[in-house]
Ligand SMILES: [Zn+2]
């Protein structure tokens with residue numbers, strides 16, 4: 051690839067020469083398998099239906115799953131993937147998800163829409179690339195089902211409650227919604243964004259929305 055000539059390859063986590071993610075750093079990424087909360091995917095000591103993190107909250111998605119914990123290594127990987135837009139990193143993320151998350155029972159895969167500013171600056175939507183990678187192995191069509199509602203630029207509020215308020219109503223439908231949808235984002239942090247997106251999809255007619263992300267914040 052041309053980019054390889056411009057940027058010699060080095061590990062995006064530790065900086066060592068060679069692969070874009072070296073074997074040591076790849077092995078060290080903390081995989082999030084089971085046991086976990088069946089609903090939100092938070093790692094737990096034993097399998098539970100709802101956990102401390104999600105119990106009592108209104109959540110529009112049926113379940114959320116992620117490949118790795120959003121620790122410092124994963125943050126560096128996601129940062130490089132978003133800013134440099136290397137396709138290799140999106141493919142790598144899809145591979146890691148595939149190794150941890152079982153194929154959801156769905157008929158369509160969609161992704162969080164990029165806000166226009168970021169899309170223009172980066173020239174790509176990381177979540178879309180991840181969805182495309184997963185769609186290939188899960189044999190599902192990728193359909194852009196959501197748009198950013200106009201005038202609702204995402205703001206990162208300092209508190210969880212503010213973040214939840216900020217994303218409410220942030221998405222509108224881009225077209226007809228099938229009944230079982232996989233929704234893809236790069237990182238699950240508070241769950242507010244994915245729940246707002248799932249809520250829009252449910253209002254649009256989806257019976258079931260499963261969330262899949264590359265990484266997940268672990269409290
Ligand atoms: Zn490394």
Ligand SMILES: [Zn+2]
Pocket residue numbers: 087088089090091092099100101102103104105
């Ligand atoms: Zn939970």
